[in-house]
Amino acid sequence: MLFLHSISLFQFKNYARTEFAFDKRIVGICGRNGMGKTNLLDAIYYCCFTKSYFGRSDGAHVQHGASGFRLVANMELNGRKEEAVCILRETGKKEFYLEGELYEKFAQHVGRYPCVIIAPDDIRIIMEGSEERRRYIDALLSQLDSQYLQHLIDYNRVLQQRNGYLKSMAEKNIRDTSLLDVYDQQLVQYGEYIFSKRAEFLKELIPSVISFYKQIASTDEELEIEYESQLLQHPFAELLQRNRQKDVLLQRTNAGPHRDNIDLQLKKQSFKNLASQGQRKSLLFALKLAEFELLKKHKGFAPLLLLDDVFEKLDEQRMHNLLAWVCVQNDGQIFLTDTHEDRIRGHFDALNQPYQVISLQ
Known part of the structure; x- marks a missing residue:
């Protein structure tokens, strides 16, 4: 305890x-x-x-x-x-x-x-973009797996370096892409681990969120939650190669776990657009209590x-x-x-x- x-x-x-x-x-x-x-x-x-x-x-x-x-x-x-x-x-x-x-x-x-917090601004997890939902899942997995946290730190460091080099290529008209090959190799090493852990734990987390939502909201409404990742369809290395020309043009990395999302739907429509204020709050607490339950299960204490x-x-x-x-x-x-x-x-x-x-x- x-x-x-x-x-x-x-x-x-x-x-x-x-x-x-x-x-x-x-x-x-x-x-x-x-x-x-x-x-x-x-x-x-x-x-x-x-x-x-x-x-x-x-x-x-x-x-x-x-x-x-x-x-x-x-x-x-x-x-x-x-x-x-x-x-x-x-x-x-x-x-x-x-x-x-x-x-x-x-x-x-x-x-x-391990610690779970529910604060007034947490409704952003539901109402704002995918970055907020990635932050939610990263906070959970970082407490369960120290390697995940270190891979996440390393991935973000290399991603920043790669994006910086993409901007330099445009500003200085650099044609040599050999450094991108090095960055890509490192991103794949860290990114595939991040993806695999997210996919693994979300299989546990998503059913728990849906169950808690029904308990808190006292409803059987049709709530659907799905993990969205480009890596579900293609290997990360392939995605980086396929997007390289686009990356050079836009001066940023367009494929990888940093683009992942947790899609929330109610009655086959976007949750944030359809749900009432009470439903949004119920889902927020469901997300947090499912996080609590998963930590308790894997740690052996609450x-x-x-x-x-x-x-x-x-x-x-x-x-x-x-x-x-x-x-x-x-x-x-x-x-x-x-x-x-x-x-x-x-x-x-x-x-x-x-x-x-x-x-x-």
């Missing part, structure tokens, strides 16, 4: 020096907007992923007027207590330690403390679940269905934020489960 006993924040966002202790599996965090509820969840996320969930640079998370931050999480993993420390130095250098040992690569830590401002997203029935599943049917630790303490306590009391409420003043 994974359990966060405490976390201390020093010069992190709006926290000058604060420590929080957690003694229950279900934790409610309440306070007015701007008091730091989301910042606390993000600090927990930092200690699991070595970075913020919200995509900004590390320096953007330093308290105003300060020149660095420090986060210390005291975790318990399968009966063993551990200390994880994230430090952003005054120089801008970030360091991450586990039990006093410095990680050489941040990727080595990702997946040790990940941390961070729910930010979920009461504003779902109606009473959907909220009851969600909380009953995450709080009663699962044994993982849950952190949930809301602006109204009475509302948190009311929902938690109805579950008949021990809980803790932290009020931010």
Whole structure:
């Protein structure tokens, strides 16, 4: 089992020096907007992923007027207590330690403390382009397979280099394509691994998403989810050769896992165009809970679940269905934020489960 006993924040966002202790599996965090509820969840996320969930640079998370931050999480993993420390130095250098040992690569830590977060802007996974859905699946697979994360890092590095060279070819009228051959060989090495893992895990994930959607929405609506990849039809090396002339003309790489998508349809039409607001929210939670379930299955214990401002997203029935599943049917630790303490306590009391409420003043 994974359990966060405490976390201390020093010069992190709006926290000058604060420590929080957690003694229950279900934790409610309440306070007015701007008091730091989301910042606390993000600090927990930092200690699991070595970075913020919200995509900004590390320096953007330093308290105003300060020149660095420090986060210390005291975790318990399968009966063993551990200390994880994230430090952003005054120089801008970030360091991450586990039990006093410095990680050489941040990727080595990702997946040790699996974590799933649901935040207000996550509806982008459904409403925006394929990049958001790739980011969703990459966050999941990076926690399950350290090789996947390293291959993804290497793939994106080579892709950037290849695209840079394609632009140089146009700007400098370069005819020699031998360097493209080298980049292509490296892209194939990393890209085929990424594709194979996405295809493998999506066979598990997609049925789970559909099942959760039906539970949360209390419906049998015809939801279809399909993995779309050019590599399903042709080998990656063949695709790169076939698209080379187009790549040179457009100065970017037009084939590969970076173009993959997860297609979402409702009643044979685009989900985002047809679905109501409630249906979109139900699918978002279904995606996240399926991620939670897959992590739990492969890790052997439940990940941390961070729910930010979920009461504003779902109606009473959907909220009851969600909380009953995450709080009663699962044994993982849950952190949930809301602006109204009475509302948190009311929902938690109805579950008949021990809980803790932290009020931010």
